[in-house]
Amino acid sequence: MMWAIVLLPLLGALVAWLIPDDRRRTFVLPLFAFLHLALTLALLLDTPPPSPGGWIFLDPLGKLALICNSVLFAACAAYAVGYLNYRRNRPNRILCSALLVCLSAMTLVAVSQHLGLLWIALEATTITMAPLIYFNHNARSIEATWKYLLICSVGIAIALLGLFFLAYSTIVAKQEVSLLLGSLIGDAARLHPGWRHAAFIFLLVGFGSKMGLAPLHTWKPDAYGEAPGLVGALLAGGLVNCALLGLLRVYQIAAASTEGALFQEVLLGMGLVSMAFAAVFMARQSDFKRMLAYSSVEHVGILAVALGLGKGALYGALLHMINNALTKGVLFLSSGNIHRAYNSKSTNFVRGALRRTPWSGALFLAAFFAITGSPPFGPFVSEFLIVSSAFVQGNYWSGGLFLLFLALIFIGMASTVLPVVMGKIPGDIEKTHYRDTAHTVLPPLVLMGVILMLGVWIPGPLQALLREAAGQLGGGE
Amino acid sequence: MTSLADQLLVLCLLLNFAVLGTSRLAVSVRAVALQGVVLGVLPTLVHPFSWHLVLIVVSIVVAKGAVIPMLIMRAIRKADIEREFQPFIGYIPSLLLGALFTALAFIFAARLPLAPEHEGLLFVPASIATLMCGFLVLMGRRKAISQVIGYLLMENGIFIFGLLLADAMPLMVEAGALLDLLVGIFVMGIVINHISREFSSLDTSRLSALREE
Numbered sequence: 001m002m003w004a005i006v007l008l009p010l011l012g013a014l015v016a017w018l019i020p021d022d023r024r025r026t027f028v029l030p031l032f033a034f035l036h037l038a039l040t041l042a043l044l045l046d047t048p049p050p051s052p053g054g055w056i057f058l059d060p061l062g063k064l065a066l067i068c069n070s071v072l073f074a075a076c077a078a079y080a081v082g083y084l085n086y087r088r089n090r091p092n093r094i095l096c097s098a099l100l101v102c103l104s105a106m107t108l109v110a111v112s113q114h115l116g117l118l119w120i121a122l123e124a125t126t127i128t129m130a131p132l133i134y135f136n137h138n139a140r141s142i143e144a145t146w147k148y149l150l151i152c153s154v155g156i157a158i159a160l161l162g163l164f165f166l167a168y169s170t171i172v173a174k175q176e177v178s179l180l181l182g183s184l185i186g187d188a189a190r191l192h193p194g195w196r197h198a199a200f201i202f203l204l205v206g207f208g209s210k211m212g213l214a215p216l217h218t219w220k221p222d223a224y225g226e227a228p229g230l231v232g233a234l235l236a237g238g239l240v241n242c243a244l245l246g247l248l249r250v251y252q253i254a255a256a257s258t259e260g261a262l263f264q265e266v267l268l269g270m271g272l273v274s275m276a277f278a279a280v281f282m283a284r285q286s287d288f289k290r291m292l293a294y295s296s297v298e299h300v301g302i303l304a305v306a307l308g309l310g311k312g313a314l315y316g317a318l319l320h321m322i323n324n325a326l327t328k329g330v331l332f333l334s335s336g337n338i339h340r341a342y343n344s345k346s347t348n349f350v351r352g353a354l355r356r357t358p359w360s361g362a363l364f365l366a367a368f369f370a371i372t373g374s375p376p377f378g379p380f381v382s383e384f385l386i387v388s389s390a391f392v393q394g395n396y397w398s399g400g401l402f403l404l405f406l407a408l409i410f411i412g413m414a415s416t417v418l419p420v421v422m423g424k425i426p427g428d429i430e431k432t433h434y435r436d437t438a439h440t441v442l443p444p445l446v447l448m449g450v451i452l453m454l455g456v457w458i459p460g461p462l463q464a465l466l467r468e469a470a471g472q473l474g475g476g477e
Numbered sequence: 478m479t480s481l482a483d484q485l486l487v488l489c490l491l492l493n494f495a496v497l498g499t500s501r502l503a504v505s506v507r508a509v510a511l512q513g514v515v516l517g518v519l520p521t522l523v524h525p526f527s528w529h530l531v532l533i534v535v536s537i538v539v540a541k542g543a544v545i546p547m548l549i550m551r552a553i554r555k556a557d558i559e560r561e562f563q564p565f566i567g568y569i570p571s572l573l574l575g576a577l578f579t580a581l582a583f584i585f586a587a588r589l590p591l592a593p594e595h596e597g598l599l600f601v602p603a604s605i606a607t608l609m610c611g612f613l614v615l616m617g618r619r620k621a622i623s624q625v626i627g628y629l630l631m632e633n634g635i636f637i638f639g640l641l642l643a644d645a646m647p648l649m650v651e652a653g654a655l656l657d658l659l660v661g662i663f664v665m666g667i668v669i670n671h672i673s674r675e676f677s678s679l680d681t682s683r684l685s686a687l688r689e690e
Contacts, residue, residue: 116650123657130664139675143684146621146668153628153661154615160654161608161635167642171592177645194589 001048002056005039006108008032013100017093025096026084032100033070033077036107040070044465054180055114060469061318065245066110068322071450072237072329073103075443076230079333082439083230086340094131102128102234109242115163115179118246119156125242126152126210129235133227144222151219152210159206159246162199166253169195181249188256200263203250204270210243213304214274217297221281224293225345229336232289236296236332237325244303244321248473251307255474260310268308268398274301275405282412288338289345291416292331295371298409299324305402306386307473309393314470316385323370323378323454326447330367333444334360338420340434347416349430351423359436361421363444368417370451372410378454482522485515486603489637490579493610496630497571500561505614505626506549512607512633513541520643523595533643533651537636540655545629545662552666553622556673562680566617578609591641600641607634621669621679625662632658 012032019025043058044067050057058066080099084092105128108121126149134145166184167177169191178184188196209216224232254263278298285291303324306317335345337360342350353361370377373384383406390399458466492515495508517538524530553559566574579602586601611630618624639646639654673679 114647114650116647117653120650120653120657123654123661127657127661127664130668134668134671137671142668142671142675146672146681146684149661149665149668150615150624150628153665154612154631157628157631157635161604161638164635164638164642167646168592168638171642171645172590177642179646179650192590198589 001043002051002058002111005036005043006104006111008036008039009100009104009107013097013104016096016100022088022092023085025092026081029077029080029096029099030074033074033103036103037070037074040066050113054182055117056111057113058111059113059472060465061245061248061472062110063465064318064321064469065241066107068241068325069103069106069110069238072233072325072447073106075329075447076233076333079230079440079443082437083228083336083340085439086434087228090135090137095135098128098131099234102132102238106238106242109245113181115166115181115184115249118249119160119163122159122210122242122246123156125239126156129231129239132231132234133223135228135231136226141226144219144226148219148223151216155206155209155216157206158202158209162202162204162206165195165199165202166191169199181252184253185256188253189258191257193259196257197259200250200254200259204247204263204266207243207247207250208270211240211247211300212297213270213300214277214297217274217277217300220297221290221293224296224332225287225290229289229332229334229339232292232336233329233332236292236328240296240300240328241321241325244300247307251473255310260474264308264310266308267304271301271304271306271308272398272401272405274298274304275402275409277301279405279408279412282409283415285412285416286347287345288347288350288416288420289332289335291413292328292335295331295409295413296328298405299328299371301405302383302386302402305398306389309386309390309395309398310474311389312392313386313389314473315466316382316389318466318469319454319458320379320382320386323382323451326451326454327367327371327377327379329447330363330444330451331371333440333447334363334367337434337436337440338364341432343430343432347420349426350420352425353421355425357434357436359441359445363441363448365417365421366448367444367451368413368421370448370455372413373406376452376455378451381455381458482519483599485519485522486599486637489515489603489633490606493579493607493630494572494575496614496626497575497610498568500564500568502553502559502561502620502622502626503550505623506546506553509626509629509633510542510546512630513545514538516541516633516636516640519637520640523598523640524644527644529648530644532648536652536655540659541633541636544659548662548666549622549625549629552625552669555670556622556679558620558622558679561618561620561623564618564623566613571613571617574613575606575610578613579606582606582609595641600637604634604638607631607637610634619680619682621672621681624681625665625669628665629662 016028105121105124112118172192212220278294282294306313338353339345341357492508492512496505582605583602611627615627
């Protein structure tokens with residue numbers, strides 16, 4: 001059952017590769033995405049016991065990442081049918097197959113309890129994303145792909161060294177190597193401090209560069225800006241969640257050792273720096289897709305701050321992981337539509353989207369309010385939980401800076417988004433044949449509905465899951 | 478046996494300098510490939526014989542000594558370039574920095590104790606020094622191929638350390654890591670090919686359309 005959910009998308013990738021017709025191939029994506037979603041739900045309701053050896057098991061943290069990625073992927077896959085219909089000039093065999101391989105790797109990240117296996121899956125997501133970013137095959141996209149590939153490969157290689165250090169610290173401590181999460185957490189306090197310390201630093205840098213925490217975020221604006229909208233959504237939602245899950249595994253081990261507090265302080269610092277970077281670069285951004293990349297830097301910063309605060313903020317952090325991924329989905333899919341409608345992503349040309357593409361424009365606007373933390377959407381709740389936890393803990397500096405950056409980012413983002421959505425349509429505008437249709441509007445609309453729901457009412461089972469997962473990180477109520 | 482292992486590790490360190498000091502891409506690729514082969518042989522000197530170990534040795538030697546160099550040489554031939562040109566960090570400064578990093582690696586390594594069976598071996602400093610030299614090549618060179626060579630050097634550094642765990646790590650993890658590396662290099666090869674077609678050069682400093690104003 002557990003292997004089935006990893007292998008199913010791979011089968012889909014094979015099917016997609018074998019279908020010769022570009023138009024028919026696109027339907028493979030939603031088919032397998034929804035099968036994957038159904039299987040995910042079945043696994044959440046009835047979780048199988050750990051595999052022999054304990055490598056594969058779906059614990060609460062893994063469940064959260066899995067359901068979040070599965071929902072996001074399903075939305076992107078449904079959207080892809082409509083989107084690729086507008087891009088019939090480009091062959092999509094590689095895109096469809098790579099998307100499904102990436103889904104398989106993302107699933108493996110969520111279910112693996114062995115850090116070596118988790119690393120392999122994470123590296124696989126990095127590599128499969130490269131051809132997706134390169135979909136447009138032009139000079140700009142190749143530049144973005146190269147930067148992405150190089151920086152993320154190096155980052156993830158550094159994480160591998162961190163893992164080796166961790167494994168070696170178990171050898172030094174008790175003469176027996178293990179990278180199983182359970183045994184690492186159990187022995188965390190006994191591991192050799194020198195090696196453990198080095199391991200945490202390398203793992204933080206490695207996973208941090210993949211997540212895009214400042215100052216390791218430099219690949220992000222390029223990759224997010226040049227990738228097609230649905231790939232951007234998966235990068236900002238799915239891949240960020242995978243890297244975050246890797247970081248959470250390290251966090252679990254750190255919390256069980258004596259070094260938890262130091263690890264948290266570093267995370268808090270990196271989180272605030274990321275938010276500051278985002279606040280500075282968000283302003284006066286003339287490319288609305290690049291702007292979304294800085295928003296992503298901001299939100300991984302928020303996640304890092306929440307992890308750094310710990311305790312009550314952990315529940316908020318996990319809720320924010322879901323909120324951020326889904327809201328980024330809406331932002332990237334709707335901005336992809338606007339990009340198609342104007343054939344440009346420069347704010348000099350793209351104005352008045354609300355009139356030219358009413359649905360996409362409205363969704364983009366609503367998602368902008370959601371992502372900047374306005375009520376009544378989900379991110380408001382999670383950000384509120386995080387900042388109130390900062391004040392409850394008496395960490396006024398962090399809480400105050402957090403609010404200041406949020407305000408600056410709201411202003412910066414508004415100065416780009418509002419003209420794009422509201423402004424007056426320029427007179428000499430290029431004619432394109434994109435019009436909002438159910439195919440390209442319904443998936444982000446459904447996601448937006450979920451975000452709205454999470455803002456006013458979190459279902460009981462999800463609450464219980466979030467609480468269990470926060471408990472895994474050491475955060476009681 | 479352990480003294481031979483140490484001599485091989487010193488050879489690895491010397492090969493780093495061969496890469497740092499040359500502008501000829503083919504020389505760099507061969508040096509990295511030789512380093513890969515040395516890496517493949519090393520575990521046989523430190524760990525007792527087992528079939529698991531044989532499999533690892535063979536796969537490392539084949540992947541790092543043959544397949545990866547072949548992929549890169551093909552990219553070099555297709556792009557029709559021979560030399561690095563005007564690197565950001567010159568060859569002499571690179572060598573000096575490399576020496577500095579190697580010295581620092583030894584200081585860093587002295588603070589991390591090894592398990593009794595690995596006592597006195599140079600694995601840790603060799604690993605970190607190679608990693609840093611790889612990073613230096615990655616940052617200091619202009620050509621995309623040189624950057625891939627730097628990345629490979631880093632990977633070799635990480636593998637040097639991984640060898641300490643060679644008989645303890647599950648085979649699946651080793652194989653997976655190696656496979657990821659192979660596919661990664663394969664994809665980089667393709668991207669390099671497209672860069673050279675698109676820009677008619679492999680100079681990554683021309684990849685600057687996406688800079689922040």
